[in-house]
Amino acid sequence: MDDILSTHPAKDTFDLPQLRAAIDAASRCASTCGTCADSCLHGDHVEGMVRCIDLCTQCAAICRTTAEILSRPGPNGDSWRSVVEACIAVCRECAKECSSHEHDHCQQCAQACRDCADACQTLLGVAD
Template structure:
């Protein structure tokens, strides 16, 4: 079962473009997991003190991505506040991607990729939302 499959069963399934919605939810969940792992890897690396900004941003990004996925998983009519959450997710993901991209660790590279993919998916959702 995919995210789109469960969304298709929702009575308010016509509220969003389901493919873009599912892509944003999946990207946010992947990003949250990747950021949590990256923060933990930075914390347990050779010099965690030099990674404080990265750890902080990854932790913040994981939190906003989890929240974004949760809000988007309830596609019933709920005003426009979801847009502001998605915009905050985009901004946080872009910031985290820039920070992680400045480090030479595989986990940071993967985190930057996940953050960029999440921001792109969220921007695509906003572009098609009515």
Template sequence: MALADILADHPDKETFDLAELNRAAQAAMACALACSACADSDLGRDASAMATCIRQCTDCADICTITAKMLARPAPRGDAWQKLVAACAAMCAQCAEECGNHDDLCCRECAAACRECQQACQQLIAVAQR
């Protein structure tokens, strides 16, 4: 069973946009995985030269993981979730910028995952504010 199926069966499903919520949760988890893999790959290169990238990726992986987990529990709980999602988008933007400075495959893939997550988070907030 996919996350979209679980969300579609959620008792509070009328309180959220299923497609956007699913997209943001999936993008955040994919980004967390890409960032974790990128940080580990960078450690195997020249860790001191890649220190900023490793830190950005590690921080981004952490916030994306918690964001994905929070979005998978969409019961109404006020507006604090929007601040978390906005912080996730901001961290993804920073990480994409840093990874964009490097030519390694891991950094290119990580930057793409970060940009996708940033866009999905921003779209989720925009839909929620309508």
């Protein structure tokens, strides 16, 4: 089955494999961050996990938004770049926080955040 992005009339606006990679990474990161925040909220010592919960919640929101914006690849100015740059920044911050905790869910979240930041950075690089 073809990727739906390949059917878009403005499909030449982006490098489709890199666009798909960024959308998929952002979607995975949003889901992972949501689960990590919920796991932290329901775990022991919640008071020590407040920053992690907060960053994971923020990261999930910006990643969902990024995936949604990138799923509409028609030419719409450069505002998408600002969204992707914000996603990269929040993902890096969240990865740093999550990697400082020993929980398996935090370690998995940190990796998902790094993967998303890398995929988005690559997309920006090929879009120049």
